[in-house]
Amino acid sequence: MQFARLVVDELRCFQHLDVVLQPGINVFVGDNGAGKTSLLEAAHLLSHGRSFRAGAAEALLRRGSTNWTVHAEIRHATGQVQSLGLTRQADRWQARVDGQSVATLAAMIEHCAVICFEPGSHALIAGPAEERRRFVDWGVFHVEHEFQPLWRRYRRALRQRNALLRSAAVDVDLEPWEQELAQRGEQLDAMRQRYLEALAPLLEALCAVLVPELGTPLLLYRRGWPAGESLAAALQGSRQRDRALAHTRPGPHRADWSLTYAAAPSRALLSRGQAKLSALACLLSQAELHDRRSRDAAVLCMDDLASELDAAHLEAVVDRLQHQAGQVLITGTTIAPVLAGSTTRFHVEHGTVRKL
Ligand SMILES: Nc1ncnc2c1ncn2[C@@H]1O[C@H](COP(=O)(O)OP(=O)(O)O)[C@@H](O)[C@H]1O
Numbered sequence: 001m002q003f004a005r006l007v008v009d010e011l012r013c014f015q016h017l018d019v020v021l022q023p024g025i026n027v028f029v030g031d032n033g034a035g036k037t038s039l040l041e042a043a044h045l046l047s048h049g050r051s052f053r054a055g056a057a058e059a060l061l062r063r064g065s066t067n068w069t070v071h072a073e074i075r076h077a078t079g080q081v082q083s084l085g086l087t088r089q090a091d092r093w094q095a096r097v098d099g100q101s102v103a104t105l106a107a108m109i110e111h112c113a114v115i116c117f118e119p120g121s122h123a124l125i126a127g128p129a130e131e132r133r134r135f136v137d138w139g140v141f142h143v144e145h146e147f148q149p150l151w152r153r154y155r156r157a158l159r160q161r162n163a164l165l166r167s168a169a170v171d172v173d174l175e176p177w178e179q180e181l182a183q184r185g186e187q188l189d190a191m192r193q194r195y196l197e198a199l200a201p202l203l204e205a206l207c208a209v210l211v212p213e214l215g216t217p218l219l220l221y222r223r224g225w226p227a228g229e230s231l232a233a234a235l236q237g238s239r240q241r242d243r244a245l246a247h248t249r250p251g252p253h254r255a256d257w258s259l260t261y262a263a264a265p266s267r268a269l270l271s272r273g274q275a276k277l278s279a280l281a282c283l284l285s286q287a288e289l290h291d292r293r294s295r296d297a298a299v300l301c302m303d304d305l306a307s308e309l310d311a312a313h314l315e316a317v318v319d320r321l322q323h324q325a326g327q328v329l330i331t332g333t334t335i336a337p338v339l340a341g342s343t344t345r346f347h348v349e350h351g352t353v354r355k356l
């Protein structure tokens with residue numbers, strides 16, 4: 001897919017922005033604080049329903065405003081053109097597809113695939129497990145249609161079991177919810193496992209380009225409960241402990257994965273730069289897998305790319321971006337020489353965007 005047009009109202013520094021984008025590489029140049037990251041954030045919101053920046057959702061709203069909207073015209077590989085919209089007012093979300101309100105954010109997000117590499121991306125490797133679960137789940141969501149309803153059922157059962165754990169309920173009260181958790185949880189786990197298995201060879205190839213000095217990468221998945229045990233047995237076996245903790249420990253809500261290397265068997269041994277490049281390898285392989293499976297390339301956003309990478313890595317990444325099918329949005333304070341070729345350029349200043 002590609003963004004043909006992006007319209008942003010009352011988000012961050014944008015009062016009203018209306019920008020027509022081109023296929024291939026689009027470069028946005030501007031000083032610090034001009035609005036470059038906010039522009040990518042707007043694109044990311046349509047694909048994830050949240051920002052990639054840490055902080056409260058309220059921070060997205062332009063100071064003094066009451067609601068923000070991001071709207072995009074999207075062109076899919078099939079030629080189909082679609083209009084997607086997302087509004088947030090007070091604490092309510094409203095998503096639209098072709099002008100019609102849709103009941104869930106997921107019903108809009110499924111049409112939009114945006115993958116962002118930005119200065120905070122190293123958290124994918126070095127940060128909390130939640131980031132890594134989101135990464136996998138985003139990938140699974142775009143290929144497995146049952147994933148979202150399964151998660152909803154799993155979360156509901158988890159809330160019920162947790163409430164019962166806090167209310168001195170007896171085992172027989174827990175059982176029906178444990179049965180639901182075990183069934184849905186095993187299904188969710190199988191989907192995640194399949195996804196990471198498909199990702200691994202693509203990731204390995206990218207690591208060989210981006211961090212060759214670290215040797216063979218190892219992608220290790222931990223499903224969230226002990227190996228060799230069914231989730232049903234794990235839930236039953238942890239009742240006493242879960243009662244004491246007042247929440248459910250075993251299950252896919254505690255899954256995690258790690259990327260380590262022959263020369264760095266623990267992520268603590270990675271430099272910040274290597275963690276960043278590892279995150280980039282994860283994101284680029286996710287994009288590649290998405291493109292293969294959906295036959296509709298994801299949009300890649302690269303925030304402040306030139307300041308995140310040294311010259312050699314920048315050249316390798318730009319070369320790759322130039323040879324792939326999808327649309328790319330890159331930001332920077334200057335145009336890196338490797339990007340001087342056939343790219344569409346925009347100047348960003350005080351929340352306005354002008355094509356150069
Ligand atoms: N909620 C908000 N309301 C108004 N301005 C904001 C809000 N959040 C951020 N800003 C401002 O938006 C501007 C653009 O930020 P950003 O997109 O991060 O810039 P860049 O990536 O170009 O350095 C900054 O000047 C920032 O202070």
Ligand SMILES: [Mg+2]
Pocket residue numbers: 033036037038303304
């Ligand atoms: Mg920025």
